[in-house]
Amino acid sequence: MAVTGDTPAAARRTDAKVHNAAADDLVDGVAGFAYHAAMTTPGVLVVDIGSSHTIAMIRRGDGTVETLLSDHSPPSLPATLAQVRDACARTMPEPPASVTITHPASWGPTKRLEVAEHARDAGLGAPTLLPAPVAATRYLVDVLGHALPVGATVFVADFDETGFAAAVLSHTPGGFAVLAADDARAPDATAMPVESAVRVGQAVLGSAGVPAERVATVMSIGAASRSPLATDTVQRVFGRPPFVVDQPELAAAHGALFDVHALPGPGAPPLIPVSGTPQPGPAAPMKPPRRLATVILGITAAFALVFVTVTAVANATIAAPADPESTADVKRDAGTAAEALLSYDHKDMDASITEAKSYTTEGFGREYVQNMEDLRPTAESEKASIEAEVVDIGIVENTGEAVEVLVFVNQTTTNSNIEGSRVDKSRVTLTMVLGHGGWKVDDMKAL
Template sequence: MLVVRLAIDYGTSNTVAVLRWPDGRTQQLLFDASPLLPSAVQLGPGGQLLTGQDAVRGARSGPDRYEPTPKRRVGEAELLLGGVGVPVGDAIAATLRRVAEEAARAAGQRVTSVVLTHPAGWGPTRRRVLVEAAVHAGLPAPTLVPEPVAAAAYFTTLLGHQVPPGSQVVVYDLGAGTLDVSVVARGADGFEVRGIGGQDDFGGIDLDALLVERVAAVIERHDPAARRRLESPASPEERRAFRTLWDDARAAKEILSRQTSATLYAPFVDQEVLVGREEFERLAQPRLLATAQLTVDVMRTAGVAPAQLAGLFLVGGASRVPLVATTLHRVGGIAPVVLEQPEIVVAHGALVAPTGPSTMDDPAEPTAPPEPASPPPPGGPPSSPGSPSPGSPPVKRPASPRAALADSFTGTGDRGGAGRTPPAVRWVTVAAAALAMLVGFFGLPWIRTYTGQGHVDVGYLEVAAHAGTGLPSEPLDLWRYLYAHWLGLLLAAAAMAIAVVTIAAAGNGPGRPPRWTLLSSVVLVALAFLAFMAMPSPPAIGSAPGLGSLVSAGGYLLLALASPARSAKQDARAPRA
């Protein structure tokens, strides 16, 4: 029996597999005449798990029994499909079994060696789920290779890019539903991941959503009720229109990668919508700028300057959008390497990537930089049964708020690393906020007694309001007020600083909140300071530290829960019909 090796890139939306014979020949496996096998599963009427396009088609009649992205659910016990609990490992095994069957048919025998790729940030628990699913699917125990390592091996070994030992490359992997950015260093024995980052709520489907929203706006101008029908399809006709629009949006995005304009059809109002590449790029630019900045952050965290890189490699289907490479070049200062078929890079690279002796070794955790939170794509319609593309768009599943809050304190999670705010800093900032609140509220009698100026009960705004009215000693009262309550002012300033630092340090994982959240926190704390200055002295000393500390603590809790809240909102925008 020949030693035939099978490499599988089990992706969030699509799975890619390739065979390699002992003489070095390779064969791309095809599923329904496509190299992309949707990773989706659906529980069929007879209780069997449908995979690939069968699952996508079956979702039209049974959307409650459909899961488009089982990979996102790794770490959970089971999927709930039509009220039936299905272990996550079984769902993954169903897709891998489909791959194993096609590989055996193409090779004329069972494969004898398997290599399976995984995200660089996955820990041993998630990797074990992948290994057990492969064995359950009837495959030999697989060797695991991190996805960015496989990509780097493809570019260097198969494409011949020069990356000498000691050099580093960046792998920018923009798939249908997620973005992963990694810094990979080449050593004497192969590649090693030195830094990771990513956005779990951004991918090619979000670029499709920009075009869908463009068409939805045209529909709304002609018939607002028609847009509601599109966003919440109830009849088979409406679901077909919903699915067709998303298919057209994906196709238009690909056309705009080659041509200067594309036309989409607006259902229900019988209109054609012309979208130019310039307009599409204007809509997509803010999202892609955030990914480019994330890439720079990953490099900075790993201690790599753009001039020190041996290459910036683009993989993942959505990376073929021209604006992706243009934005990365402009922001990062290095020209990316772009391929015609970036979807197949990881699977092919896994065949030539150096592998260790064990599939379950627990390598050192790479560092992860701050991940900028990106807003959901505007106007994406709410969830509806089905899937708009062969890969099935990702559906975000929110983690429990308790788990999110615990994760933000302990610093644990998939990505981990130096990019997260250290747990000690979080505990110290929260404790300091609590202390300021206690002192502000309960230290008032001592402060007033200590200063001996408790009788001064006029605020600064009162002084300003009475300026020029002939009331005596306004400036004197103001300065006496400031002097008498210097400790209260100090506490107020400390509260403001604590609020800003706490909110800036908080968040579920990335350690950097959305801009609007930080801005709103500053505004709220400024209002707290105004309350300190405007109110009479008895409540004033406690008001600013108290309000400032409450704002900081509330902001921390809000941000700790913000990540699953954003995921739930994104869930409502992911097309499923």
């Protein structure tokens, strides 16, 4: 299942037939963002979170596509996602196999995690998040057949009723990576001075370190892509008109609809949010800083606690490995590691520690072992054990060097201070890096 902005609400079942998923129900949402839903590959829902009104899209069994506009405004993002869930339940015989949410490229990790949590709370599972400009560019290249060699750059200009958003993308061997992104919003975009949009476009190019003349393709998407503001902005920044697809307001939805797994690879450059002033040169991928924090997940004298060393996560673009197989590998390794790291048995702490450490990098492994040694006396004296079970998992973020994974875990605790056992529901993010023998945990953060 997937969710995209300024997009459609439709669903394709595993029988390849597409049914209307929400039609008139999905509309403008919180903080000026709109919500659209479109069904993609069999059993996959795509929801696009944009910045204008919602469009319902139906792909019929004969291959025809019908789009419907809706002007209602749901009270909140959670309410919108609940509408998507209910629409899918009404029109699909079984829940979608996966959920993809496309979103403004300028969103940071906090906002993205918030959206992922809302999706989970709405019963949509742990989603994969995809920047809307990436989805739109995949549509241009993979669906429409626009030629764009690896190494080329794309400028995506998104114009709608609320303003203008810009993003610079690089075509890498693993997909499309966001180099820089920013936006300018106004209550009435028709009154926005073209100079404001031009400044945003130039700032994004400067932050990406890409001169206007080196941009291979300028793509304009959004409901206002053919407005005077759109035409004048692109002409002044690039000296040429943009490429505008048919139904540009559906470009991101269509991109996620037809190629939901085409995401930037682990080597893709990170997102660089722009705030006004152009910055020279492309930024190199940054590793999350090691700001350590001790997080309580389960044993004290009163009840079980386990101390796990975690780190804060730096701003970076959301992505996933470049293909479904790699995505599955990250999720599999992260799930196995999470269950080991968040479990222990007081009867054999050495075995618990050794197993968990095998799923970590050398640096994080040392920190984990030290914390577990500090915990050992309490665990053994209180006869405490914790068994963790992963209940859901999703790709959240890719810094270029590491993949951020959101994991939902149930921890069953037993010790001498409680009767029977207690189940605690936990959420953690794991920073996974590719190492010898698979993906390893380099950091962990409790939410």
